[in-house]
Amino acid sequence: MSPVLNLQGVTVRRGRKLLLNNVSFQIQEGQRWVILGPNGAGKTTLLQIASGRLFPTTGTAQVLDETLGAVDVFELRPRIGLCSNAVANSIPGHETALNTVLTAAYGVTGRWREQYERLDERRAFGLLNAWGVGTVFDRPFSTLSEGERKRVQIARALMTDPELLLLDEPGAGLDLAGREELVSSISELVDWEDAPATVLVTHHLEEIPPGFTHVLLLRDGELVAAGPMGETLTSENLSETFEVPLELVEREGRYSAFKKS
Numbered sequence: 056m057s058p059v060l061n062l063q064g065v066t067v068r069r070g071r072k073l074l075l076n077n078v079s080f081q082i083q084e085g086q087r088w089v090i091l092g093p094n095g096a097g098k099t100t101l102l103q104i105a106s107g108r109l110f111p112t113t114g115t116a117q118v119l120d121e122t123l124g125a126v127d128v129f130e131l132r133p134r135i136g137l138c139s140n141a142v143a144n145s146i147p148g149h150e151t152a153l154n155t156v157l158t159a160a161y162g163v164t165g166r167w168r169e170q171y172e173r174l175d176e177r178r179a180f181g182l183l184n185a186w187g188v189g190t191v192f193d194r195p196f197s198t199l200s201e202g203e204r205k206r207v208q209i210a211r212a213l214m215t216d217p218e219l220l221l222l223d224e225p226g227a228g229l230d231l232a233g234r235e236e237l238v239s240s241i242s243e244l245v246d247w248e249d250a251p252a253t254v255l256v257t258h259h260l261e262e263i264p265p266g267f268t269h270v271l272l273l274r275d276g277e278l279v280a281a282g283p284m285g286e287t288l289t290s291e292n293l294s295e296t297f298e299v300p301l302e303l304v305e306r307e308g309r310y311s312a313f314k315k316s
């Protein structure tokens with residue numbers, strides 16, 4: 056079985072800055088990965104590569120068995136669900152929640168002259184309902200609360216039934232109850248047998264939903280560690296990643312960390 060994502064020696068350079076430096080790792084079908092690291096570590100850059108929106112300066116990136124640079128990314132992108140700030144910012148504020156989800160079928164963010172099938176509309180409705188935002192289907196995206204927007208965006212990311220789901224800081228900006236509800240919903244999603252391979256980026260251990268299997272720790276564009284959650288998410292690796300002595304606490308599949316006194 057070939058990997059869902061296969062990065063080998065990936066470096067991304069902008070001017071003199073290395074956004075990613077010689078990063079190699081693989082994601083296999085059925086795995087759920089968390090990417091953790093401080094601000095500016097390169098997490099979003101890594102996700103941009105995984106979504107086919109950015110190519111490595113050097114090294115190779117294979118996404119869903121296709122090599123970036125040798126594939127039509129417009130054919131590849133519908134196979135990848137992406138929920139990120141960049142996508143959210145490209146959604147016209149007046150677009151309804153339903154159209155925000157529906158337009159993912161064409162890989163666009165604003166509805167224009169595309170023709171959608173009844174089946175597409177039903178699927179978009181179904182996803183809004185499944186993510187608890189069915190009642191706001193006709194509300195403009197700009198009028199939704201942050202929590203509602205996050206759920207609409209995840210519904211959108213799932214519209215094309217992707218083989219790879221990428222969630223960039225889905226919990227950012229949510230209040231405590233909103234975060235906990237979202238963590239539960241994502242946990243239920245990845246618990247589903249046919250769920251796509253999933254990658255979730257966060258700064259916060261509290262946002263890791265139960266059921267995630269692997270973790271990748273990044274610092275200054277370099278990989279600190281990557282592997283199964285149990286052996287890779289450790290106080291030592293976290294301390295090295297965030298450059299603060301940290302103590303990891305685990306409770307019933309949830310995590311947090313505190314500075315060692």
Ligand SMILES: Nc1ncnc2c1ncn2[C@@H]1O[C@H](COP(=O)(O)OP(=O)(O)OP(=O)(O)O)[C@@H](O)[C@H]1O
Nearest residue numbers: 069072074092093094095096097098099100101258
């Ligand atoms: N076009 C660019 N030119 C120069 N530097 C860039 C460019 N794009 C990003 N960077 C820098 O690359 C680094 C990695 O950015 P990236 O957004 O991937 O980090 P991140 O881990 O997602 O950060 P955060 O957690 O703050 O969102 C940052 O220092 C950022 O300022």
